[in-house]
Amino acid sequence: MTSDKRAPGVRISDLSVVYRTPAGELPAVRGIDLELVPGTITGVVGESGSGKSTLALSLLNAVQPPGRISAGSVEIDGLGDVVALGGDDLRRARGRHVGYVFQAAQSSLNPLKTVGKQLLDLGRSHDVEDLPGLVKEARSLLDRMGMDGARVLDSHQHELSGGMRQRVGIMLALVLNAHLVVLDEPTTALDMITQATILRIIREVHEERGLTTLVITHDLGVVAEVADRLAVMYGGRVVEQGPTREVLGDPRHPYTRGLLQAIPRLVGDIDEARALPGRPPTLGTIPADGCVFRERCAVRMDVCETGEPPVLTQGPRIVACHAADMGPEAVTEPAKERQTVTAGVGDTPTTGEEQA
Numbered sequence: 001m002t003s004d005k006r007a008p009g010v011r012i013s014d015l016s017v018v019y020r021t022p023a024g025e026l027p028a029v030r031g032i033d034l035e036l037v038p039g040t041i042t043g044v045v046g047e048s049g050s051g052k053s054t055l056a057l058s059l060l061n062a063v064q065p066p067g068r069i070s071a072g073s074v075e076i077d078g079l080g081d082v083v084a085l086g087g088d089d090l091r092r093a094r095g096r097h098v099g100y101v102f103q104a105a106q107s108s109l110n111p112l113k114t115v116g117k118q119l120l121d122l123g124r125s126h127d128v129e130d131l132p133g134l135v136k137e138a139r140s141l142l143d144r145m146g147m148d149g150a151r152v153l154d155s156h157q158h159e160l161s162g163g164m165r166q167r168v169g170i171m172l173a174l175v176l177n178a179h180l181v182v183l184d185e186p187t188t189a190l191d192m193i194t195q196a197t198i199l200r201i202i203r204e205v206h207e208e209r210g211l212t213t214l215v216i217t218h219d220l221g222v223v224a225e226v227a228d229r230l231a232v233m234y235g236g237r238v239v240e241q242g243p244t245r246e247v248l249g250d251p252r253h254p255y256t257r258g259l260l261q262a263i264p265r266l267v268g269d270i271d272e273a274r275a276l277p278g279r280p281p282t283l284g285t286i287p288a289d290g291c292v293f294r295e296r297c298a299v300r301m302d303v304c305e306t307g308e309p310p311v312l313t314q315g316p317r318i319v320a321c322h323a324a325d326m327g328p329e330a331v332t333e334p335a336k337e338r339q340t341v342t343a344g345v346g347d348t349p350t351t352g353e354e355q356a
């Protein structure tokens, strides 16, 4: 973590984003509260379709039709609520204040122009007066990331490997000197060694430049490697968040537990790896009421069908789960097993199953 004062804080409050579909407007992201602490790297992790990219786009008020931010605010220090920004203010904010590496960094470069030409386009669109200075900065960032900067600037996309394109994407996000940087799947499709190199670079540049960084990924290994704090998304909701080490070391939401148990290299023994049963919901199948995770939950109770999970603040951690409200065993053992174990214990909280 850095104490650099330029790193902005970000407060996402009660954010909801809907997409228009034949079945009406459906929420892809709902009621999200998340704070990006200045100078930290926050990881957002979740399966495909959980709403990660939609959340990331909201940070730039860049959700495109048929989507729209339907509620909430995104307060960025020095910028205000970006949800309320429009036109030129918004254009200036993107790039200058918020650097963004798109999920498809592999293909977001223009195949017809050299990287250097695209860099100049970026500079002009942000009214950069010192274009030679911008090129110098880009070159030194690329050199910094272990490449021959001058040569990369002279190259077209097809002349660069996947790992090099990812680094070019990171350079483009940093070169305008933004202090809030959003990286959407920065290491997808890279081999393990290149992935490790890129994560190390992200961490180093983050610290050197004093950034606030958001990393979006489906890979818990990536957040374990790079993030100070972690938010776990499922079905458009943040179900658990807190310091990465604490969340991964002692997961309190059944979904986080399931994700961890599905990864052999994090739990150690390959025999113990158990894939989460079922599939994540799509926009049309996310339950409108109750817990969005209940269909796949090992500790599901009756109350999860209809009751909005309580959002519990436990020290630096936040978890949204009915079972987590009932103590640690409730998240690890199915309600029926708990019933037999806890039968006769007077002060045991009543579960939904027991009421039934």
Ligand SMILES: Nc1ncnc2c1ncn2[C@@H]1O[C@H](COP(=O)(O)OP(=O)(O)OP(=O)(O)O)[C@@H](O)[C@H]1O
Residues within 6 Å of the ligand: 019, 020, 021, 028, 046, 047, 048, 049, 050, 051, 052, 053, 054, 055, 065, 066, 067, 218, 281, 282, 283
């Ligand atoms: N343009 C769109 N029109 C309709 N639905 C969309 C659109 N973009 C995203 N969605 C839906 O919104 C939900 C969230 O998508 P989003 O891309 O934010 O998830 P994600 O977690 O980033 O997944 P992935 O890692 O696969 O990109 C998904 O159900 C997706 O199908």
